[in-house]
Amino acid sequence: MTNILELRNVTKQFGGLVAVNDVTTDIEEGSIVGLIGPNGAGKTTLFNMIANYFHPTSGTIHYKGNDITNVKVDKMAKLGIARTFQVTRPFGDMSIIDNIMVGGYLGTNNTKDVRKKAEEIYEYVAMTCNPLQVASEVTTVDRKKLEVGRALATAPDLLLLDEVMAGCNPQEKLELVECARKIRESGVTIIIIEHDIKTIMSCSDKIIMLDRGSKLVEGLPQEVGNDPRAISAYLGEDYVHVEG
Amino acid sequence: MNKQDEKLPGAAPVVDGKKGFLEGKLFLLIFAVLFATVPLGMSSFTQHILVLVLFYAFCASAWNILCGYIGVLSLGHSALMGIGAYTTTLLLVHFGVSPWIGMFIGAFLTGIVGVLIGFPCFRMSGPYFTLTTIAFAELLRVYLENTKEIFGMSTKGASGITVPYTGDNVAMLSFLGKIPFYYLMLALLVIILLITWGIDRSKLGYYFVAIRSDADAAESLGIKLLKYKLIGMFISAFFIAIAGAFYAQFFRYINPTRIFGLDMSIRIALIAVVGGQGKIFGPTIGAVILIPITELLSLYFGATLPGLHLFIYGVVMVLVVLFMPKGINDYVMRLFSWLEGLLFGRIRKAKETARTNS
Incomplete structure (x- = not known):
């Protein structure tokens, strides 16, 4: 190894x-x-x-x-190298999917691909909230998963x-x-x-x-x-x- | 659940079945037709106010691309507008360059100046950034007021430049009536709204809003903060300079106090804040509401109660900040989608009953 x-x-x-x-x-x-x-x-x-x-x-x-x-x-x-924060820091004005998309835009411009990838990650980290919900309003565990998902979207x-x-x-x-x-x-x-x-x-x-x-x-x-x-x-x- | 629905900005009510073609676009269409036809047959004074509404909607939209989306408060945009206005006018007066061309030369120049100012300013955050932008605008204003010429071209200092009238001539962007100016401004507004719309749903928009929401988190996702702020600054400065060129041709007079002054900056920022920052139609809604109020107030009370419009501005600002911190835009959009839901829901129901009856 x-x-x-x-x-x-x-x-x-x-x-x-x-x-x-x-x-x-x-x-x-x-x-x-x-x-x-x-x-x-x-x-x-x-x-x-x-x-x-x-x-x-x-x-x-x-x-x-x-x-x-x-x-x-x-x-x-x-x-x-991607990270999450101890105190979760979602982009409060954006929906869950949009939050993940911000991470996904690294090195690409194609919005369609990025959205598709974000939807996959949303499934992957098994969030329970509505993907279109505003990020500042979801539960703690979903915020934590969002942090992970957003970091994952940068393909670390x-x-x-x-x-x-x-x-x-x-x-x-x-x-x-x-x-x-x-x-x-x-x-x-x-x-x-x-x-x-x-x-x-x-x-x-x-x-x-x-x-x-x-x-x-x-x-x-x-x-x-x-x-x-x-x-x-x-x-x-x-x-x-x-x-x- | 209900409460959550209410909080979702611009959330269209979820309805079963297919959306009609017009749904979600109906009010956009109504307003497009309204804006396209309303000045015809109006008095010259009303036309003047309507041009101003479009002009400020355009200015606030340009401001919005940087300040609304990225979330920095610039109160120096008048300086950028002034550079655009002076460049166009000086090129016209001294070299006979058509304002159509001067406009774009001025816009590129202003974009570059904006980026140069951005380098030191964006290192500061919050009120320090705002203060630096004010300082920059005031610096330019005081300089111009006390300078007779720039690069050998006379600027006449504080007394300002009268833009020569070149006849009712499309090629020189010079018109006798208000109507051509109105449609020119309308076209410019449509262009900037389309550009804002494009930014809103592309990588640039996502990165801008991410920076506004949480700069540290944005940086951790690989967003180069300075780079995107400078891009926003260039686009914003470019368009505000075009507004400056229009201003010079429309009023045919520019001076440092009026165009570089803090008044202009505050007015632009206020329109965008009241209307809704970081929203495509926010600044336009702000201008449609605020400009007629101020113009009418200064018309009717200008002699007896000078400064009343500033007082009203203050009151509106406080009310909006207290009761609609996200701007009027959200409420207007929600009203529209509610009305549309009502209308299209009824149509759909009528169709359903017709089908079951037959």
């Missing part, structure tokens, strides 16, 4: 605060990677650096062998999902996991930030755990689940009992 993403000694400082400290890791192509850790561990900051919302203070990020450490945000989609190779399951009930979480699996099957690599440990452990190929900006543990879900450092920093003693 080749690595789609390689992070080397990535550090981000905001003034005196070190948000992400010397993180080095590889993401394998075609895998689902879970990024976990307590609040303030630097998960979203790391995400934003991969998506180039801001650039690392030091260290490098390579994507498919090319250095993307300082690429501009608006070039990322074309490179094949690497998809960054920032707390995509937050605020959803267990049933909806299952739907989203199913959706993530389906996307992975189609050959897209996924990195997910998630607080629901059970869910993320069940669907990830690899878990990376951050704590206070540094990478604490990295490995298969069951390895991380049994790691005493991970248990004391974040998972808690109860986790072992629940799993056992």
